[in-house]
Amino acid sequence: MPRSDDENRERRSVIIPCILSGGSGSRLWPLSRSLRPKQFLPLFDGESLFQKTLSRFPAPHYAPPIVIANAEHRFLVGEQMASAENGQGTIVLEPIARNTAAPAAVAALTAAATDPEALVLLAPSDHLVRDADVFARAVAEAVPAARDGRIVTFGIRPSEPNTGYGYIRLSAGEGPVRPVAAFVEKPDLERAKAFLASGDHVWNAGIFLFSASTMIAEFERHCPEVLMRVRAALAAASPDLDFLRLDAESFAAVPNISIDYAIMEKSDRISCVPTDPGWSDLGSWSAVWEVLDKSEDGNSTLGEAMFVKSRDSLVVSDGALVSVVGLDQVMVVATKDAVLVADKNHAQDVKSVVEELQRENRPETREHRKRYRPWGTREEIARGNRFQVQEIEIKPGESMSLQSHVNRAEHWVVVSGTLAITINGETRLMTENQSAYVPVGARHRLANPGRVPARVIEIQSGTYIGDDDIVRYSDEVPDAT
Numbered sequence: 183m184p185r186s187d188d189e190n191r192e193r194r195s196v197i198i199p200c201i202l203s204g205g206s207g208s209r210l211w212p213l214s215r216s217l218r219p220k221q222f223l224p225l226f227d228g229e230s231l232f233q234k235t236l237s238r239f240p241a242p243h244y245a246p247p248i249v250i251a252n253a254e255h256r257f258l259v260g261e262q263m264a265s266a267e268n269g270q271g272t273i274v275l276e277p278i279a280r281n282t283a284a285p286a287a288v289a290a291l292t293a294a295a296t297d298p299e300a301l302v303l304l305a306p307s308d309h310l311v312r313d314a315d316v317f318a319r320a321v322a323e324a325v326p327a328a329r330d331g332r333i334v335t336f337g338i339r340p341s342e343p344n345t346g347y348g349y350i351r352l353s354a355g356e357g358p359v360r361p362v363a364a365f366v367e368k369p370d371l372e373r374a375k376a377f378l379a380s381g382d383h384v385w386n387a388g389i390f391l392f393s394a395s396t397m398i399a400e401f402e403r404h405c406p407e408v409l410m411r412v413r414a415a416l417a418a419a420s421p422d423l424d425f426l427r428l429d430a431e432s433f434a435a436v437p438n439i440s441i442d443y444a445i446m447e448k449s450d451r452i453s454c455v456p457t458d459p460g461w462s463d464l465g466s467w468s469a470v471w472e473v474l475d476k477s478e479d480g481n482s483t484l485g486e487a488m489f490v491k492s493r494d495s496l497v498v499s500d501g502a503l504v505s506v507v508g509l510d511q512v513m514v515v516a517t518k519d520a521v522l523v524a525d526k527n528h529a530q531d532v533k534s535v536v537e538e539l540q541r542e543n544r545p546e547t548r549e550h551r552k553r554y555r556p557w558g559t560r561e562e563i564a565r566g567n568r569f570q571v572q573e574i575e576i577k578p579g580e581s582m583s584l585q586s587h588v589n590r591a592e593h594w595v596v597v598s599g600t601l602a603i604t605i606n607g608e609t610r611l612m613t614e615n616q617s618a619y620v621p622v623g624a625r626h627r628l629a630n631p632g633r634v635p636a637r638v639i640e641i642q643s644g645t646y647i648g649d650d651d652i653v654r655y656s657d658e659v660p661d662a663t
Contacts, residue, residue: 198300199239200289203232203251203259203307204276208536209466212520213498217549220464221308222258225484232307236266238314246271248292250285253277256425257556277430282388283444284436287401287412294394301328302397304390310473312460320457323358324391332453333392333400334359335446337384339458343374346465346530348386350454362452365442384456400451405444411436466529467513471496496526520546557582558635570642574628576601581629584655590644592620599636602629625655
């Protein structure tokens with residue numbers, strides 16, 4: 183049955199957010215790691231940047247989102263979306279990292295499959311927007327232009343001559359939506375000062391509003407290979423639980439270029455809405471310091487810290503008390519397995535540290551000692567020759583896989599909650615202060631049948647305790663009653 187005019191108007195009034203979540207956040211190392219990058223860290227008010235991004239797109243003004251994410255982050259994305267008010271969207275998994283042109287094409291084609299005239303708001307997941315109302319007004323101002331076939335970008339009015347951002351030069355004009363004269367690469371300091379003084383340059387925030395049909399047409403005109411390869415990756419995509427996996431072979435052939443290079447710098451359909459919603463891309467620890475509350479001496483903290491005769495400094499700690507004495511303009515970021523100490527003026531150079539550690543294949547760039555899994559968390563407490571001690575937390579109703587080990591035995595001590603423990607086909611319940619022994623080679627499983635998280639201390643001992651000493655069996659959870 184054809185839709186009524188009222189139904190069509192209602193559909194056209196809803197915007198589909200497409201959230202890009204493929205970044206690794208290397209400049210916020212050591213807190214940000216490749217398996218848990220900055221967009222998933224609870225840095226602000228106990229929420230992650232990804233969760234805050236979702237909250238900017240509430241129903242019914244926005245449709246359920248499309249999230250395009252690194253396949254390695256799929257369970258993080260799923261878990262954080264599940265806790266969001268408008269989180270029942272589509273999760274598309276990238277098998278390999280690609281620059282922003284590929285996900286823009288994925289977003290346009292995915293939206294067009296439902297409605298070719300749907301409006302898509304393409305937004306990074308790792309940016310901070312402190313005034314959501316101002317941002318919402320900017321989006322509303324952009325809607326008519328997007329409906330008329332324009333690709334609208336959102337330019338941030340600069341507060342300083344920042345050399346870390348690309349710029350957009352605006353053409354003369356009036357009204358909230360301005361013509362774009364040019365996209366400008368990251369400038370040196372003198373050019374950035376000139377841009378600030380001119381009043382006709384804004385920061386390029388990498389946020390775009392467009393109709394699906396317009397973006398597809400611009401890809402066909404300016405970058406057809408990206409569109410062709412993405413179409414193939416979507417056509418061969420496979421569902422996996424609540425995710426859609428893009429075909430790896432097809433997606434690997436997509437040119438690794440930015441949406442700016444592929445479309446924005448070539449199209450004659452680009453407009454811009456200048457706005458100031460308290461935006462930051464949080465691209466370095468100095469940028470985090472800028473947005474945090476500060477003491478009278480200009481010091482900011484996330485975690486426990488003490489400053490003595492120190493000014494304009496930042497401390498981030500995930501557990502240890504950090505003291506800074508007699509130092510100004512420093513950043514200290516302390517985790518359980520790595521510590522960063524740097525001059526705040528060299529915040530961008532943190533990426534060089536990460537690159538060197540990656541060349542050495544150091545695990546500190548990939549994940550923390552506390553590792554997140556679909557069923558809960560596993561955190562290393564101690565490791566030595568032939569042993570390892572870990573704290574395991576299993577979420578209510580969740581279970582680890584049935585498994586065995588060739589070279590190690592395990593001892594379990596429950597410290598809170600109730601666990602259903604299976605060893606060689608026999609299942610029993612264990613509660614606080616009870617323990618069990620798992621011999622080498624025994625098939626075993628931990629499951630939480632309760633309503634609260636369960637925690638257990640696991641001691642591994644044997645000739646080899648590597649993560650690859652594991653044989654997995656059926657994931658069918660036994661009856662723990």
